[in-house]
Amino acid sequence: MQTNDWLQFALFLGLLTLITKPMGLYLMQVLDANGRTWLDPVLKPLEKLTYQVMGTDPQREQNWKQYTFAMLVFSLVGTILTYAILRCQHLLPWNPQGLPGLTPHLAFNTAVSFTTNTNWQSYGGEATLSYFSQMVGLTFHNFVSAATGIGIAAALVRGIARSSATTLGNFWTDLVRVTYYLLLPLCAVFALFLVSQGTIQNFDSYTKALTAEGAEQMIAQGPMASQVAIKMLGTNGGGFANANAAHPFENPTPLSNFVQMLSIFAIGSGLTYYLGRMVKNQAHGWAVWAAMMILFTGGVMVCAYAEAGGNPIHQQLGVAVADGNMEGKEVRFGIFNSALFATITTAASCGAVNSMHDSFTAIGGFVPLFMMELGEVVIGGVGAGLYGMLVFVVLAVFIAGLMVGRTPEYLGKKIQAKEVKLAMLTLLVLTLSILGFTAWASVSAWGVAGLNNAGPHGFSEMLYAYSSATxxxxxxxxxLTANTPWYNTTLGVAMLIGRFLMIVPIMAMAGSLVQKQAAAPSAGTFPAHGATFTLLLIGTVLLVGALNFLPALALGPVVEHFLMVQGRLF
Structure with missing residues (x-):
């Protein structure tokens, strides 16, 4: 890493730290059904009208079953509507290219992908989807799937913060307020900034251009800035263009690249401060944030070091060592910005890319794969990262209780068998989906047929796909060629498992915790803050979360690394 790389990384961490508190305080206002914001004069009438149209009472709170059921029904209806739009886009307006409807398996995969905040894309956006599909079918989910994740996190935090209660808030209220008061205004400002940097925002037909060789090239147009803003702030990641954030129309300048990276972490980082404020223990919120940042910093250092070292196979062919591994990277971003972006986007469950991870070195590609397999708890998706990390917090205090020989407590609430079983169920669902689908694909003709690489790298492609989906x-x-009936279907099912089969036990845990009476801390209470707690939490994430995947990682990127050092492909 060069001096300017260190300075940029320090600037990134410094600015992220500075915005964490104000973002957390604003989230307090937004997630309080009676909270007041400076946008009330403009948005309050719209909020009230929305509740009237929906026929819901924003003050009527729900227990965990009612909250979860409302979320599941909303997600199901959204999936069905998006599937219909994608199948019938050739019959709908704003389709200047005359693009046909999607095949059933691709429409299923895409509808599920955006409903679950995954935004996996088995297609090239600008060559497959109409403007109507991009704006109405997909951008709608970019907002509401992000709002859903934040709402689930808020419900779990309420379950921890409240004592001897039964309700966790109102799903519809959280959905509306997060969308109106947080995501829409932030995205409006962010989209204008992106336009100022050169990101396009129009409804023009594609431009035909003549290349230097005399061939005809189609240059994509469309409403990109508005979609890029929410794909980053909502940690969605789905690109308008197939090249995603590597495309100069989506990410034109180093400044836009830096702000996009910062925006991916902004809301997730603020949620840790919201946690501390809600449980009246701000040190706890900062301890969770510190655990996330230590894991993140380690990932950045390893990835950047591996990519800067380059590929020995390339160097045998005459590529200078000083150039590092520039394969699959944009020259305007370079190695460090590519490694930093890759670590951020996989730590934050975003999925946007400004370089091709398939072209990273074995260890460079190991880092984004490892970040996902931690459970997306290093900031994670908006909301999803916090509630995922709180599962590990429950396990960490349980382990601490076992070590000192007393009933585990978390912020005054006893952690008993029910909470531990629900936490472990959440982690087992993640592990079973990733490893199960990867094993199935690796021994199936349809799985192997999609590979463009043999040996351990080919295995890594399959493992990465199901890790990313789950x-x-x-x-x-x-x-990986994933636009096939088998891959689209299995990846779609993995996305559903990773989203909803993890949310249900987490919400059940919230329902259990909210009923518990919080006791005053005593001399034997394990403090949920400070260096000891932070290190225990990091150890729990690494040992309980990551070790499940060590054998699979050894078969993929680890073996590939040793082969690469020897100058061999496989």
């Missing part, structure tokens, strides 16, 4: 990340090792 973790609701959406990025890919682009060497």
């Amino acid at each position: 973790a609701n990340n959406g990025s890919a090792f682009a060497g």
Whole structure:
């Protein structure tokens, strides 16, 4: 890493730290049904009208079953409507290219992908989807899937913060307020910034251009800035263009690249401060944030070091060592910005990419894969990262209780068998989906047929795909041909498992915790803050979360690394 790389990384961490508190305080206002914001004069009438149209009472709170059921019904209806739009886009307006409807398996995969905040794309956006599909079918989900994740996180935090209660808030209220008061205004400002940097925002037909060789090239147009804004802030990741954030129309300048990276972490980072404020223990919120940042910093250092070192196979062919591994990277971003972006987007369950992860070195590609398999808890998706990390918090205090020989407590509430079983069920669902689908694909003709690489790298492509789908990340090792009936269907099912089969036990845990009476801390209470707690939490994430995947990682990127060092492909 060069001096300017260190300075940029320090600037990124510094700015992220500075915005964490104000973002958390604003989230307090937004997630309080009676909270007041400076946008009330403009948005309050719209909010009230929305509740009237929906026929819901925003003050009527729900227990965990009612909250979860409302979320599931809303997600199901959204999936069905989006599937219909994608299948019939050739009959709908704003389709200047005359693009046909999607095949059933691709429409299923895409509808599920955006409903679950995954935004996995088995297609090239600008060559497959009409403007109507992009704006109405997909951008709608970019907002509401992000709002849903934040709402689930808020419900779990309420379950921890409240004592001897039964309700966790109102799903419809959380959905509306997060969308209106948080995501829409932030995205409006962010989209204008992106336009100022050169990101396009129009409804023009594609431009035909003549290349230097005399061939005809189609240059994509469309409403990109508005979609890029929410794909980053909502940690969605789905690109308007197939090249995603590597496309100069989506991410034109180093400044737009830096702000896009910061925006991916912004809301997730603020949620840790919201946690501390809600449980009246701000040190706890910062301890969770610190655990996330330590894991993130380690990932950045390893990935950047691996990519800067380059590929020995390339160097045998005469590529200078000093150039590092520039394969699959944009020259305007370089190695460090590519490695930093890759780590951020996989740590945050975003899935946007400004370089091709399939072209990273073995260890460089190991890092984004590892970040996803941690459970997307290093900031994670908006909301999803916090509630995923709180599962590990429950396990960490349980382990601490076992070590000192007393009933585990978390912020005054006893952690008993029910909470531990629900936490472990959440982690087992993630593990079973990733490893189960990867194993199935690796021994099936349809799985192997999609590979463009043999040996351990080919295995890594499959492992990455199902890790990305189950973790609701959406990025890919682009060497995998996934637009087939088997891959689209199995990846779609993995996305549903990773989103909803993890949310249900987490909400059940929230329902259990909210009923518990919080006791005053005593001399034997394990403090949920400070360096000891932070290190225990990091150890729990690494040992309980990541070790499940060590054998699979050894078969993929680890073996590939040793082969690469020897100058061999496989």
